[in-house]
Amino acid sequence: MTKIKEGYKNEKEIFLEHIQKAGLRRTAQRDLILEIFLKTEEHLTSEDLYWLVQKQDPSVGHTTVYRTLKLLTEAGLAREVRFGDNKTYYEHHYNHEHHDHLICTECGKVVEFFSPEIEAMQDATAHKFGFVPTHHSLRLWGICEDCQQTTHESHPSMASGAQPRVRVKTVVGS
Amino acid sequence: MTKIKEGYKNEKEIFLEHIQKAGLRRTAQRDLILEIFLKTEEHLTSEDLYWLVQKQDPSVGHTTVYRTLKLLTEAGLAREVRFGDNKTYYEHHYNHEHHDHLICTECGKVVEFFSPEIEAMQDATAHKFGFVPTHHSLRLWGICEDCQQTTHESHPSMASGAQPRVRVKTVVGS
DNA sequence: TTGATTGCAAAGCATTTGCATGCTA
DNA sequence: TAGCATGCAAATGCTTTGCAATCAA
Secondary structure: OOOOOOOOOOHHHHHHHHHHHOOOOOOHHHHHHHHHHHHOOOOEEHHHHHHHHHHHOOOOOHHHHHHHHHHHHHOOOEEEEOOOOOOOEEEEOOOOOOOEEEEEOOOOOEEEEOOHHHHHHHHHHHHHOOOEEEEEEEEEEEEOHHHHHHOOOOOOOHHHOOOOOOOOEEEOOO | OOOOOOOOOOHHHHHHHHHHHOOOOOOHHHHHHHHHHHHOOOOEEHHHHHHHHHHHOOOOOHHHHHHHHHHHHHOOOEEEEOOOOOOOEEEEOOOOOOOEEEEEOOOOOEEEEOOHHHHHHHHHHHHHOOOEEEEEEEEEEEEOHHHHHHOOOOOOOHHHOOOOOOOOEEEOOO
8 A cells, every 4th residue: 555645845856947947957976866766775985885886887986976965965856964974974864754863882773763752852842041042962872782782891982083884774653 | 140050060070080990001191182182162073183182282193193083082172973975073072952954954063962752762662672771873964044045955965975064062951 | 212102194093074966855 | 258167186174194303101
């Protein structure tokens, strides 16, 4: 039973519209990059996307992927996220619920969550200080269930240079 | 009426203790860097601190400042923060209330705030997913009161490359 | 005396830019 | 045809590393 969302443009339409409005041009590279980005439901870096694109068209350069991801972000299709390892990850943004991240400092697992209560308090806090809130970023680090059982070392902090070893995406509703 | 905190070691003691425990050595550079860091109640980058240190001792190198900031972080005296401009800022950590940041995307102003309610919900959320929380980062971006009156441009997003023009620290209790 | 620390220069990374060439509208 | 887009190489900005000399314990 497929539920068809009406009244929503799909990502490709959004992209073409943005390109037109901004007086930019549609190219084969941009189409390919968008297509691969859309079918990859994970947090990926420009580098990651670059290699996926390479498989289909080795002539596409790093630079174009970087520039296109910025473009997708401006078009509202992608969102930049940072997990503390000094890399910029991108995730789908359009038609995707806003969410925050819970990151395991042992194995790098990432759980997405959404808390309406926290959202409301954030907005309230911004207003309390006279701000009109535009966006926010909440990241919680900790040790996940699996790692609590296998590891008994001291908790690595962001500063200690712990590198995520795996990055699992788990979508969890409200 | 000065309130003397008893039962709390001061930062310099903490630092020396950490150095001893780790089998490291006390040096003039480390002392100087710590001292300047402590008297600067602002968010600063390694670069910023480097120039402050330069004024007192031009022989100190960039590298040492970087390394010492890492050391201070490990000792629990400093905390790394990122505001979205791809730089690592440091702020005091020991004996300082934990707090989060509200950042103006127009002028770069930073307001520090603390919300026990949000804190509690964050911990609850982590536990809900089986995580033992270690630390977190909450950043709210928006347009501050001053900028709402002077600016009527579109809201710059993190991705659009808006650069903070001023960085004001405002400490606000609970 | 031993081994940690320093500072310089060089290397690393992720990301951006200059520019000649290519391609869309 | 005009001028945006591309891809390479080079530049950038922040941070780390190699290494010989220096210095604390």
